[in-house]
Amino acid sequence: MKNYQDFLTINYNKELIPGLFEMELEGEGARFITAPGQFINIKINDSLQPYLRRPMSILDYDDTHIKLIYRIRGEGTKILSEKKPGEKLDVLIGLGNGFIDTDYNEVIVVGGGSGTPPMYGLAKRLIEKGVKVTAVLGFNGSYDVFYEEEFKKLCPTYISTMDGTYGTKGTVIDAIKENNLTFDHYYACGPEPMLDALVKNFPDNGSLSFEARMGCGFGACMGCSCKVKTKPYKRICVEGPVLSSDEVIING
Numbered sequence: 001m002k003n004y005q006d007f008l009t010i011n012y013n014k015e016l017i018p019g020l021f022e023m024e025l026e027g028e029g030a031r032f033i034t035a036p037g038q039f040i041n042i043k044i045n046d047s048l049q050p051y052l053r054r055p056m057s058i059l060d061y062d063d064t065h066i067k068l069i070y071r072i073r074g075e076g077t078k079i080l081s082e083k084k085p086g087e088k089l090d091v092l093i094g095l096g097n098g099f100i101d102t103d104y105n106e107v108i109v110v111g112g113g114s115g116t117p118p119m120y121g122l123a124k125r126l127i128e129k130g131v132k133v134t135a136v137l138g139f140n141g142s143y144d145v146f147y148e149e150e151f152k153k154l155c156p157t158y159i160s161t162m163d164g165t166y167g168t169k170g171t172v173i174d175a176i177k178e179n180n181l182t183f184d185h186y187y188a189c190g191p192e193p194m195l196d197a198l199v200k201n202f203p204d205n206g207s208l209s210f211e212a213r214m215g216c217g218f219g220a221c222m223g224c225s226c227k228v229k230t231k232p233y234k235r236i237c238v239e240g241p242v243l244s245s246d247e248v249i250i251n252g
Contacts, residue, residue: 003094004032008066010087013080016069016146020114021081022059025066025089033061035098036122037189037209037242040066043090044076053092054080057189057209059117060124066093069117069147096241099207104184106132110172110198112190113139116147118209122187123154134158134183136175138194142166173197199245206245 006029013023033040041053054076059067072078083089099122107126109119116137123133135157139145142165151157159167160175168175172194175181188198189209198206 003092004029005090005092007088008091010083010085010089011065012085013083015081017144019072020069020146021072022067022069023080023083025068025091026064027091028064029091029093030061030066031063032094033058033066034094035100036125037098037118038094038096039241040068041092041095042080044079052076055095055211057115057118058121060121066091069114071114099187099209099242102185104131106134106183107185107187108134108136108176108181108183110176110186110188110190110194111135111137112172112188112194113144115188115190115194115209115211118189119187120147120151120154123151127154134181136160136172136181138162138172138175138190139166171197173201203245207242208245209241210243211241 006027008025008027008029011024011026013021015021036058039055039057041055043053056068056070059069061067070077070080072081109123109126111117111119119135119137123135126133133155135151135155137145137148137151137157138160139162141161141163144161145159145166148157148159158175158179158181160170160172161167162170164170168178172190185205185207186198186202187207187209188195192210195208195210198208
């Protein structure tokens with residue numbers, strides 16, 4: 001794995017829905033992103049507080065730009081939401097293994113809540129390769145839905161909400177079954193209960209992106225290690241964040 005440190009310029013930092021922001025960063029370091037599903041690690045301030053960088057999934061990218069969507073969850077992301085265009089951020093780029101290229105003909109991309117963004121960039125690149133893509137996005141309620149129209153411009157898109165206020169009532173599993181969706185492979189990113197449910201229902205032919213608390217983001221601290229079937233542990237920041245469904249150990 002190769003990663004790169006660069007100071008990227010904020011082009012915009014806008015609120016999509018309450019507490020959820022989209023940011024575009026610009027700089028030569030963007031070229032070190034080589035696959036959808038990789039992530040970046042942002043130093044929030046020059047001061048020691050907050051001390052740890054914040055890992056962020058990537059919405060989309062090209063050779064000079066990185067787009068990301070993040071939710072305010074604590075002090076670090078609150079400070080990030082107040083950053084202005086023109087400011088620079090110290091960023092570690094090209095972290096993680098990302099989604100591996102495959103030769104599937106028909107796939108679904110599944111995003112749950114804040115796990116939705118990386119599925120957008122993945123869907124774009126799969127479609128460019130001629131793959132038939134369907135998106136299934138899960139949220140808590142209608143108030144929580146974002147990026148639906150952007151996905152619909154790419155591919156057929158289905159929404160589920162836990163409270164039933166929009167789309168299919170229930171989980172992404174309910175939406176997949178209700179709409180009789182077929183696929184050779186599925187790609188997913190979202191909360192761990194959603195990923196566990198996908199593996200339980202579809203144990204084969206899945207690629208799942210996991211989140212974990214990280215100290216360094218490049219494998220030195222071992223803080224994000226998780227148990228898998230294929231070896232005692234894998235580090236989410238290096239051997240992940242993408243794991244194969246057949247190696248995932250379901251919780252519960």
